[in-house]
Amino acid sequence: MTEIEMKLQAQIDELEMxxxxxxxxxxxxxxxxxxxxxxxxxxxxxxxxxxxxxxxGQVSQMASESEETPPPHY
Known part of the structure; x- marks a missing residue:
């Protein structure tokens, strides 16, 4: 294999990678x-x-504010 052929083969290998x-x-x-x-x-x-x-307009599963019990710090 000549030097040119080796360079071409190296370029082909690089392109394939x-x-x-x-x-x-x-x-x-x-x-x-x-x-x-x-x-x-x-x-x-x-x-x-x-x-x-x-x-x-379906009602949420959450209770309204008026139905909520107050937090313990009140």
Missing amino acids: KQAFQDQTIDELNEALTQQQFLIDKMQVQMRYLVGKVKS
Whole structure:
């Protein structure tokens, strides 16, 4: 193998390593994006549920201030 061929082979090897790292990074980013989209979808469902409850005027499960017992320091 001549010196030029060795340099070319080294460049090819380096490019193949870079491509392998890029492929791994793309896979990791795709996984992160997929998880984020899942969470966004879940939060949208929860938000629609909450907005529906607010719009329908359903009473909260919490007692009103007048029904609350006073704190012990009163």
